[in-house]
Amino acid sequence: xxxxNESEIRxxxxxxxxxxxxxxxxxDDDNLFESGIVNSLFAxxxxxxxxxxxxxxxxxxxxEIANFQSIEAAADFVVRKTAQPSAV
Amino acid sequence: MKFSTIGVxxxxxxxxxxxxxxxxxxxxxxxxxxxxAALRKxxxxxxxxxxxxxxxxxxxxxxxxxxxxxxxxxxxxxxDLAGCDMIIENIPxxxxxxxxxxxxLDALMPPGVCFGANTSCLSITRIAxxxxxxxxxxxxHMMNPVHLKPTVEVIRGFHTxxxxxxxxxALFDQLHKHAIIVNDLPGFVSNRISHVFMxxxxxVLQDQVGTAETIxxxxxxxxGHKMGPLETADLIGLDTVANSxxxxxxxxxDPKYRxxxxxxxxxxxxxLGRKSGRGFHIYPQA
Numbered sequence: 541x542x543x544x545n546e547s548e549i550r551x552x553x554x555x556x557x558x559x560x561x562x563x564x565x566x567x568d569d570d571n572l573f574e575s576g577i578v579n580s581l582f583a584x585x586x587x588x589x590x591x592x593x594x595x596x597x598x599x600x601x602x603x604e605i606a607n608f609q610s611i612e613a614a615a616d617f618v619v620r621k622t623a624q625p626s627a628v
Numbered sequence: 629m630k631f632s633t634i635g636v637x638x639x640x641x642x643x644x645x646x647x648x649x650x651x652x653x654x655x656x657x658x659x660x661x662x663x664x665a666a667l668r669k670x671x672x673x674x675x676x677x678x679x680x681x682x683x684x685x686x687x688x689x690x691x692x693x694x695x696x697x698x699x700x701x702x703x704x705x706x707x708d709l710a711g712c713d714m715i716i717e718n719i720p721x722x723x724x725x726x727x728x729x730x731x732x733l734d735a736l737m738p739p740g741v742c743f744g745a746n747t748s749c750l751s752i753t754r755i756a757x758x759x760x761x762x763x764x765x766x767x768x769h770m771m772n773p774v775h776l777k778p779t780v781e782v783i784r785g786f787h788t789x790x791x792x793x794x795x796x797x798a799l800f801d802q803l804h805k806h807a808i809i810v811n812d813l814p815g816f817v818s819n820r821i822s823h824v825f826m827x828x829x830x831x832v833l834q835d836q837v838g839t840a841e842t843i844x845x846x847x848x849x850x851x852g853h854k855m856g857p858l859e860t861a862d863l864i865g866l867d868t869v870a871n872s873x874x875x876x877x878x879x880x881x882d883p884k885y886r887x888x889x890x891x892x893x894x895x896x897x898x899x900l901g902r903k904s905g906r907g908f909h910i911y912p913q914a
Contacts, residue, residue: 559912563841579854580684581773581863581902585912587680600690603683 549594550615556589557611568612573605583608590614596621631655631799635712637729639663639670639702641865641903642746643718645774648677651699652688652775653803658701658709667702674700677775684776687804706732714799716744716768721871723750727758734759742792744768748819748868749875752785752812762787766796768807769818772863781818782807814879815872822860823872823885829857830888833908840908858908861891862901866908870895 550568558566560582572578578586586608587598596618607617632655636647639661647657651674661667678696681688691699701708706729709715715733719725726747733743742764745755756762767783782796793809800807810817829843838846844856861869870892876885894900894907901907 556912559910580776583683584676584680588676589912598680600682603680605683 546615546619549618550611552593553586553590553611553614553618556593557586560585566611568615569610571609573609586614590618594618594622629713629795629798631713631802633658633712634799635660635709635715636718637661637706637709637715637733638718638720638746639666640718640720641868642770642772642774643716644670644673645677645772646716646718646746646770647700648674648681648773649770649775649803651696652678652681652691654689654699655802656699656701658703658712660703660706660709662704664704667704671697671700671702677773681775688775706736709733709736712737712741714742714744714795716746718746721747721749721868721875723754723875726750726755730755730758734761740764742766742795744796746770749815749823749872749879751814751879752783752788756785756787763789764792766792767812767816768796769816771818778804779806779808781816782809783812783816784809785812815876819872820876823869823876826857826861826869827873827885827888827891830861830891830908833858834888834890844909862907862909862911864901865903866891866899866901867895 554566557572561578583605590596591598602617606613608614634650634655634657636643636657636659639659643659647659647670650657659667659670675693675696678691679693682690715737717729719729730743739761743759745752745765745767746769747755747767748769752765752767756765759765762785765785766788767785769781769783771777780800784793797807815823832838832843833840840858844859847853847856855863870887873885873887898904899906902911905911905913
């Protein structure tokens, strides 16, 4: 995980989201939830994807929509979690 | 009455949602399904939903994984429901499946234990007639995701007693839910209207008036709906939607309930919606 840079993380997250929403493209800072692009059910899928793909754990204190509201936010979350020595 | 343990029959989409809601509100659930795979999937889904619930509702109690697991019992045997305070049934919308289950439940459970039929279309009066306790059978139509939906369509069958309505209300008080009570005819209020809506969306797609994406976008972006009709059908499960349309068609003999051939074809192809990864839309699996 430590070798995965942020742009690769963003690309992977973008691919996962685009496969779900059937839109041609999405800006890194587009708010997925406010714009109605996805609903709360997708948030669970996104969190599960992040855990499996990047070996991070979404803990009780991480359960804030702000952490997952855009490609940028989700990538920042992964970078933050992988920087923590205690991350799974 | 304070409810402690609820029997949940059927561990599909909506049954799993019911168990999640019960567990989050401190109740125990005995979950019965004929399929071990369905039971295992239900347990995984409940634990996942309980874990992520605080993100979507700040008012829902926080329940640890261990506590949630402790509150659930899974079984393939109806006899393990003995001791439950109430039964909530969530099996497929097919009379030939429901009827024998109600007959067995009726023989198994003592008088006074109410049966809540979590059906979306079948007549509650007809279900109640399969038991010796028609006054203790009531319809409840919970919506997905159950633990995030505060209101439930509740259906009084022909013989449903006031006491049964009060008991269900007592359970809903524990779940912090509100009931809207309606009378009984197949499809009640919600599905009699919504299924015509989803079915017509499938016809519009079949006629190539728009893609699945554009049809749903019209409803989300123009009407402000949270989900489009095809996404909603995918969430419910296309097999369930087709079954419900068949029930409505058989009940009213009105052609407006005929199932769209494209919808039927997707079901035959195994594209059942979100739960199978593909329906009108494709859902990437994490």
